[in-house]
Amino acid sequence: MFGGVCFMANGNMCVGAWKGSLVVRLARKKHDETQSETHVRPMDITGKVMRGWALVESAGIKSGSVLKSWVHRAAKFAELLPAK
Numbered sequence: 001m002f003g004g005v006c007f008m009a010n011g012n013m014c015v016g017a018w019k020g021s022l023v024v025r026l027a028r029k030k031h032d033e034t035q036s037e038t039h040v041r042p043m044d045i046t047g048k049v050m051r052g053w054a055l056v057e058s059a060g061i062k063s064g065s066v067l068k069s070w071v072h073r074a075a076k077f078a079e080l081l082p083a084k
Contacts, residue, residue, distance in 0.1 A: 007075075011084030014074040018045065021055040022067070024074040028052035 004023065006016030016023040023043060026034050031051045035042060039060025043053035061067040 009075050009078035010081065012078045012081045014078030015071050018055065020058050022058075022061050022070060024054050024056060024070050026052060026054060026074060026077050 004016050004018040006013050006023065008014065012025070013023075014025050021041075028051045031054075034040060034054050037060075039057045040054050041057065042049040043055050044050065056070055061070060
């Protein structure tokens with residue numbers, strides 16, 4: 001999808017790595033809330049913002065506990081999606 005390494009849950013992408021950032025998949029309805037978090041920017045690798053996805057810059061995942069939190073949030077959301 002984006003030319004990077006990713007991890008899946010039930011056939012749905014939940015987290016990945018892209019150009020030094022962590023790609024996370026979260027609820028579309030919470031997109032604006034997610035984008036307001038520190039070190040988060042829109043996932044717009046194609047020139048169009050993908051709502052429900054975010055890029056967490058490397059500065060935002062330096063702490064193991066913070067990285068674990070992002071991965072947990074994304075995995076929890078991906079597990080709610082229909083299996084593929």
